Amino acid sequence: MLGISYFKGQPSDYIIKYSGxxxxxxxxxxxxxxLRFNTQIVAVPTQSIDCPFVFNETSRDYQVVSVQGQLTYRIANPEKASHLLNLSIDTKSGGYKSEDxxxxGQRVVNSLQIATHEEIEKRSLEECIRDVQAISxxxxxxxxxxxxxxxxxxELLGVFILAIKPTPEMSKALEAEFREQLxxxxxxxxxxxxxAAVDDERKIKEKELESDSAxxxxxxxxxxxxxxxMLREAENRGKxxxxxxxxxxxxxxxxxxALSGIDPKLLLAESIRVLGLNAEKVGQLNITSEILAGLLNAPTSNQGTDSSYRDR
Known part of the structure; x- marks a missing residue:
């Protein structure tokens, strides 16, 4: 009615009120x-602002890679930002009057892309994929x-490069190469x-040969x-x-x-006596007349005539 309105700022916004x-x-x-007719309200956000980004770069070996990530920044000096950016509020809709x-955010991403370009162009494709954290x-x-x-x-709060990816064709080629390596x-x-099995088998055979040789x-x-x-036994047996x-x-x-001094008659008689002791072993015994004559000391009566005694 009187052109008076009420504005309630957010705790995270730095509010500047202009009258005229x-x-x-x-x-x-x-x-x-x-007063609506002569009041301008500027709201400078001081909370952290996230800016996701995706852009392509070329590596040292002329391979295109896609860089994906997010950066976070905040406005640390609202007064300076309010002088360079139009951050005035449309009191009817509650939104900003401009896209500043x-x-x-886009300018910050552009600065990030320039810095990333310098890092990517001095690395090969494999190095870019491997050194994501170092590049970040x-x-x-x-x-x-x-x-x-x-x-x-x-001021910058952080840069997070989540992935550096090659083109789908190159990705398949790298996968094939990595698969071949595996x-x-x-x-x-x-x-x-x-x-190792052959070497172990060889060692086992060597051990077996050594054992057989031993x-x-x-x-x-x-x-x-x-x-x-046996030779010693034979020698001892021979000895x-x-x-x-x-x-x-x-x-x-x-x-x-000892017998050489004994009368032959006695020896003959002793021999006959010994034979008599072993009569069971004697099959037949022939005593010629010469033996009997010699034993009795009597001459022989007829030559060729024998007195035979058989003892069984």
């Missing part, structure tokens, strides 16, 4: 009554010193395992020892027989020497 061309109030999250806040850290450090942010009173490693592992050597030594023992024969010969010689 004069700044009358400024502060964080202000609320106030105002979106433009600020380097870009964050470069962007923190960028004068564009400072000129608008903004298969090659698997083949190498199988070959190494087989080689066994044959022991058997040879045993045979030699047995031969030596024993020789000693026994010598002893018997000596005994016989002594016996003959």
């Amino acid at each position: 061309s004069r700044k009358t109030r400024a502060g964080q999250g202000l609320s106030f009554f105002y 806040l979106r433009v600020l 850290d380097s870009v964050s450090q470069r962007l923190a010193k960028d004068p564009t942010l400072e000129s608008f009173g903004a 298969l090659r490693r698997a083949d190498e592992a199988i070959m190494a395992r087989r080689a 066994l044959e050597k022991g058997r040879t030594e045993l045979i030699e020892l047995q031969g030596q023992n 024993a027989i020789e000693i026994e024969s010598t002893s018997k010969a000596k005994a016989l010689a002594q016996e003959l020497a």
Whole structure:
């Protein structure tokens, strides 16, 4: 009715009130009554603002990669930002009258893209895919010193590069190459395992040969020892027989020497007596007339005539 309205600012906004061309109030999250016909309200957001980004770059080896991520910034100096950006509020709709806040985000992303381009172009495709975190850290450090942010009173809170991806065709080629490497490693592992098995088998055979050789050597030594023992046994047996024969010969010689002085008649009679003692072993005994004559010391009556005695 009187053209008076009430404005309630957000706690995260820095509010500046202009009456005519004069700044009358400024502060964080202000609320106030105002006259609609001569009041301008500026709301500078001081909370963190997220800007997702996706853009393509070319690596050192002329391969196109897609860089995806998000950066976060905030307006640290609202007064400076209000002088360079139109952040006035449409009191009817509650929105901004211009797109300057979106433009600020795009400018920050452009600065990030320039820093990212310098990092990507000095790396190969594989290095870009591998060094995502290193690229993200380097870009964050470069962007923190960028004068564009400072000129608008903004500061960088963080840069997060989520992925650096090659084109689908190159991705398939890399996958195929990596798959071949994995298969090659698997083949190498199988070959190494087989080689190890062959080596183990060779060692086992060597051990078996060594064992057989040691066994044959022991058997040879045993045979030699047995031969030596048999030879010694034969030598000892021969010596024993020789000693026994010598002893018997000596005994016989002594016996003959003892009998040499005895009357032959007595010897003959003794022989007949010994035969009589062993009569069961004698089948037939022939005593010629000469033997009987010699025994009786009588001449023979007829030559060729024998007296036969049979003892069974």
